[in-house]
Amino acid sequence: QVRLQQSGPRLVKPSQTLSLTCAISGDSVSSDSAMWYWIRQSPSRGLECLGRTYYRSKWYNDYAVSVKGRIIINPDTSKNQFSLQLNSVTPEDTAVYYCARKVMPFGGLDFFDIWGQGTMLTVSS
């Protein structure tokens, strides 16, 4: 059974860096049939994919334009986890943050089948 366990602070001050970690059990961050995402949810922006990391003979990362330049997603193969770092946060970054696994079973289709428990993160001084 695949599980994702999130950890990290729930309160960050404006202009500081948000750091969250997603520990994987039952699968590998180096899997060649999955991608590992960070997704956030807020009343103003809804569900928003922030970025992903995945391994296909080498590591790839892709980021949403809305956070590009402020975001880093890193895999950690030694701990079988991946992390989110979002710099220069503002109150607009207040949201529930999820990590999620995306699988691609066939025919170009893909979907998010496993999610972390979510972290309600508040940006406030």
Add this chain to the structure above:
Amino acid sequence: DIQMTQSPSSLSASVGDRVTITCRASQDITTYLNWYQQKPGEAPNLLIYGASTLQSGVPSRFSGSGSGTDFTLTISSLQPEDFATYYCQQCLGFPRTFGQGTKVEFK
């Protein structure tokens, strides 16, 4: 980005009702469309992928249809555990994008 628009944003229904939620994509996504259910305090849960294929373990009262830009999620007979928010999501373009959600409330 591909924009996903759901309607209605909320609806009131009773147990046993047939419920239909629509989702429109800003461009042709063929059948690259998924549906999720989310209950308060929980992460979204996959219901349907590829516009019409039921995820394992999902009750058969849920069904999906559509292709191109217009899609539908139908609950044939609403059950108490179905009161939740439903999201569509396209899986054609990057970034993957979601609709704004449809909240199904008790009438």
